[in-house]
Amino acid sequence: MPELPDLDVVADALHAALAGRPVASARAVMPLAVRGTPAELEALARQRVARVARTGKFLDLQLERDRVVVNPMLTGRFQLAGRGEKAPSGVAVELSFGPRGGGPPPDAARWTTGAGWLPADGAPVVVRFRDPTQMGKVYLLPAGVERVIPGMGPGEMGPDALDPALTLDEWRARIRKHPGELKNLLRNQAFVAGIGNAYSDEILHAARLQPFRKRSTLAPEEVDELYVAMRVTLGDAVRLLRERVPPTFEKQVRDHLAVHNRGGEACPRCGSRITQVTAGGFPTGYCRSCQR
Template sequence: MPELPELEVVREVLEREVTRRRIMGVDILRPTVVRDLTQEGFVEGLRGRAISGVWRRGKFIVLDLEAGRHLTINPMLAGRLQLAASGDKRLPRTALILRLDNGRELRYADRRDMGKVYLTDDLHTIPTWDEIGPDALDPALTLEVFRERLSRHRGEIKGILVNHRFVAGIGNAYADEICWHAQLYPFRRRPELTDEEIARLYHAMRDTLAEAIEQVRAQIGDEIHLKPREFLAVHNKGGAPCPRCGTPISQITARNRITSFCRQCQPGTLVRQ
């Protein structure tokens, strides 16, 4: 699943490379991923319009178009964007191609067909848009605001971190990384956390995501379809030594997701539900 660090770098690249470019053609190869919320027609509503800006909200990438229209991409579990020359090889299961006025193509591929690409004049018509909490790196999300928002939840730390209503942009991989950096057991419940542990969690969230953006930016360049994660400390590295203490990393499946953590640095007991 693309998460905040990858999508922030995607935003940076697209803002630099496609802003002020005009969409000359649209090819829909897998209609199940596109949603026309304008009633004008997906192709007709895109063709000929210039891209005026690119921004991100949580895990959504938004391309602003002329006349207040938006092309909004929610990649979900397996969606990827590709910026390529027209003759370059397509990613498997490419679903949508935007042909730009400089001869390049912006493509969306999704090996699971779970993501969606919305064309809309009103962002509030997009499913889940109005449910999204503040971005995990929003400057307005201070420690005090974080504490207040966290107090509304009573569940497990990891489950809260991946809840887009709490904060936006964090998925399974970076929730593992944040908990490891904070030295907190991912299945600890929120009411058990001390004030000091909440502060550790907040600063681990901010630092982990900011450092990951730097790593992703350095590794992918303009190849926005890549998702480098070799630099992660624990996620999906079961059995490898913990970078902090050397204990083999534990990896379990619980709550319908894989969780990776260090039993030495992040002690705790999972209560099965």
């Protein structure tokens, strides 16, 4: 499942590659993945890209007039390709873009500057959203049309986990309202947005906290340590993935994780065996020795 670090890198890369380009064509290879009408999809043509951004675990393509919001769910991935480049299997939606003048946008992420994988401004570009399980959804949001996106409605999405506005004081105030298990809390997008199954394990390992422990049992210093672990773990992952992911943006890099999906291996901190259990259909990895 793409999470905050994965989508942060994809959004930065696509913004640098696409901003200023006009949509040449939009094609629904798997129409069931699209929430919108064929006419709305066709109307994307000739609109220029204003911005590509990440909102929680969604990718938001903002055009001159309309928006396209993608929820990749468990298996959705993105491909940045040249026109004519062979498409992988499982493509749900394909957007083609024309050339642009003036180079990358001035607000492109610094790490993308001069990147060898950036397509030439005069060359056409194709972005494909592929999802073999067809769980992900592509929402078309024409200007003036209200369309509910599950997970983005009022009260459904909390502050972004890396938002500077989510200060330690704000974190303390928000977490007091949630007495449940810590892993479920971190995965609750209404509490904080962007964290999924993998990085919740990593954050809790960094904070030395058990995933099934109740928030109501945390001491004040543990609440603060969890906040720091969240910011450091996600920030470090974003920086690592900027180096490891391009130009194959459909690749999901997970080999840097300390405990997630590493059941039976040695804990990198204390050397004890990592425990992996499946709860609610999702694997949870943690160390019984150094997570309290």
